[in-house]
Amino acid sequence: MPALDWSSIPGALPFLWNGMLVTLSITGVAILVGIVLGTLIATARLSANPIPSSLAALYVNGFRSIPLVMVLLWFYLLVPQLIQALFKNPAADIRLVSAFVAFSLFEASYYAEIIRAGIQSVSRGQVSAGLALGMSRAQTMRLIVLPQAFRRMLPLLLTQAIILFQDTSLVYVIGLSEFFGVAYRTGDRDGTIVELLLFAGAVYFVLCFAASSLVRVLQRKIAL
């Protein structure tokens, strides 16, 4: 086994930290937009009206049947042209904006399925009780069904967030430098690719293992 040279890692830490900030910002934006949009899609999918429900099903099944790599490539093709059309002189970092849009819309399809299952796990009697009290359908959904559903699906939403955090490394395919991209490029430049890749893997493992252990604790605590 060859001797490993870890000496280039301390010097690379500031760059790796900047990369981690990009990773975290993509994860954060995609969680927020994904859950809000996912909730809308889930309610549309459960609607009795066939038009919104089949459109929502098309959205969910469409995104879930193609690889994330293709989704990222698609949005890196579409988003710059949209920005060009909307604002004549694009100042924004198009790679970052493309990644935000791609992950937000992609994750929405996964969150929608989790949220749909959560809503369906609330018993029908709760809805009837809400309607009997004189609440509208929207009020029943917002005040009675969704609070219970979110509590029940919180562990799954968080687990999906951990998967999303790992998946952000795929922005490598559109050349955006997040944590993993910085690690790979630093290693490639300095000839320390083995060390940098092992370091990156260890960082992901520690963060994700800690997070999933916390989710497990939470799951036991909030069980209804």
Add this chain to the structure above:
Amino acid sequence: MSLGLPHTFLGLDWSIFAQPAFDRSGTYFQFLLVGLQWTLIISVLGWAVAFVIGSIAGIMRTLPGRILPSIAAVYVEVFRNVPLLVQLFLWYFVMPELIPGIGMWFKQGLNPLLQQMVAAVLCLGFFTGARVAEQVRSGLGSLPRAQRAAGLALGLNLMQVYLLILLPVAYRIIIPTLTSEFLNIIKNSAVASTIGLVELSRQSQQLGEFTAHWYESFIAVTVLYAAINVAVMLAARYLERAARLPGLVGGHK
């Protein structure tokens, strides 16, 4: 070669697929078929690795004692908590450096395409294997404890109990979740494009780069992925029906 498509449809030029590819290997249609072929090869081989390793690890987690279940648990946690892309780069760039004997064979005995294939298959196999292990464990866990006891009381040894009693039922219970893992491995195989393996998504990028017909290329490849998805789901539905368990929800009446 004509595909029988109108040259322009939706404002896009579909005749591009009948034109010769930049590498003179045939038309761009055949160029995409090469990608499709590699996507299927690494997915199926990766699935075989995942099924074997996942089954072993899943069974180990249900065995009595402490050592074997812990080893399997460590495997599952490590491979679930490191991103797929990082795992692929570890297999492709790091494994050959760290394991001298195998590394030499990998770097000198294999041509670049085979190197990419071996790395992709091992990566997809071990990554998916960790998920298959969890399915196998939960399938085994869903069986009544008395089945194991009854088998042992009949004089079977532990291996016979697993092979003859527990596993045949457990696998049939987890067919739906294994199907979705198989769909995932096909989608995940697209990461192999990052190490240069000429699978479907890599071919679509090359087609775009060399012809500037990005939309035609991405649409064709997206449709191909969706078609594989539908085909696998139909096959899985047939398999599920054939392997239904009497007496369970969704089983025979």
